[in-house]
């Protein structure tokens with residue numbers, strides 16, 4: 001399904017309303033058309049021949065799924081994420097997923113295996129991509145992944161924030177390459193730009209109560225901090241024991257992949273709590289609240 005948000009700016013709704021492992025795309029038309037992310041669905045066939053440039057927000061598989069349909073296009077991506085689509089080794093290095101049952105992971109994203117995409121140009125902060133009708137400005141918004149980018153269409157106050165996805169789950173930083181503090185700053189940056197429309201990778205376009213929605217999303221990080229501190233106040237715990245509490249994935253089905261993400265996110269909170277003097281790590285690897 002495609003919806004014209006403003007002239008030449010199209011919201012391409014992902015399959016299953018863009019829920020993981022699908023994602024929404026943004027299609028910008030003019031003399032040369034641009035698509036941002038290809039996770040929406042396999043209905044791209046009509047678009048694909050008319051698209052000169054494919055811009056990828058980050059390396060995650062739910063945003064690059066249908067790259068193969070854009071045979072004649074040039075691919076754009078931030079330098080820090082490019083290895084994650086260019087080679088399988090690069091993908092595993094950034095995601096850390098070679099440390100878990102990879103078959104379960106590929107099943108989860110409904111893909112057979114890794115398929116590579118060659119990146120022709122690197123995105124960077126401030127770069128402008130012009131369709132002839134619409135001007136798109138690249139915002140480097142790291143945290144979710146190191147090269148994660150958002151896209152600003154200034155004429156209509158629209159930001160495509162991709163996986164600063166403003167879902168109820170909250171910010172996701174479950175890869176070894178994710179960075180919690182950068183994520184916080186990127187959320188603040190989007191808010192400070194005072195967008196009139198926010199499109200994300202995984203929910204309906206947002207036009208109302210944008211600031212509250214962003215604040216609520218960011219507060220999830222603080223609530224996770226509090227849940228960890230509360231657990232540690234009862235008694236000291238190790239990283240493994242804290243991971244067992246399923247603070248991030250309450251409906252955890254004890255799946256290796258989700259547990260791996262849970263543990264990575266827990267680790268990032270613990271590092272942040274230590275840095276802020278809210279917890280300490282003892283010699284026996286137990287964490288204690290201060």
Ligand SMILES: [Zn+2]
Nearest residue numbers: 058060144163
């Ligand atoms: Zn992602």
Ligand SMILES: [Zn+2]
Nearest residue numbers: 023062163201
């Ligand atoms: Zn996503």
